[in-house]
Amino acid sequence: EAGVTQFPSHSVIEKGQTVTLRCDPISGHDNLYWYRRVMGKEIKFLLHFVKESKQDESGMPNNRFLAERTGGTYSTLKVQPAELEDSGVYFCASSRPGRLMNEQFFGPGTRLTVL
């Protein structure tokens, strides 16, 4: 069974540009999460989808970030316009439906560099 995949693995953009990150969860996993690790700091939760609905978006830093999960399969996270402080590694995770304590399986992350 394939794991969580993320695309691209690296992205280098200039301040003010737009970037879209993609996450493909494990098949059958209704729960999808986005996290971010800014250089030298802890990994922080951004948001949680259950199927196509946003269950919790309390970690989204501001309205420059837009996450979607149309059809309840893959998800995209768009940053528009990107700022220097958005640089970091963006992780996606997914888990099976149902019980709250199901393990979250993480992807390899997308390293975003904003110049």
Added chain:
Amino acid sequence: GNSVTQMEGPVTLSEEAFLTINCTYTATGYPSLFWYVQYPGEGLQLLLKATKADDKGSNKGFEATYRKETTSFHLEKGSVQVSDSAVYFCALKKRNRDDKIIFGKGTRLHILP
């Protein structure tokens, strides 16, 4: 608020040395505690977990015991290998509808042959 504090890295050890990475947490209630590991070029993997006080999680020779009295979950391994070189994250998750994982800053471990 809820938080996790772990020892600063990098930690450099020789092969077969004893490893301890300290982790303490602040949380209301009784969270579940985790150690995740990120090997070079890979995603985060769950290494071990403990869901209640005095539980010991173990995997791949690593162990950590949930100590409620000291709010700690220190990671230990008796004899490390070069292949253990990675970044280790201590984390917690609360026992309610809040499904987010709260991570520490990570500790980079280098094992020298």
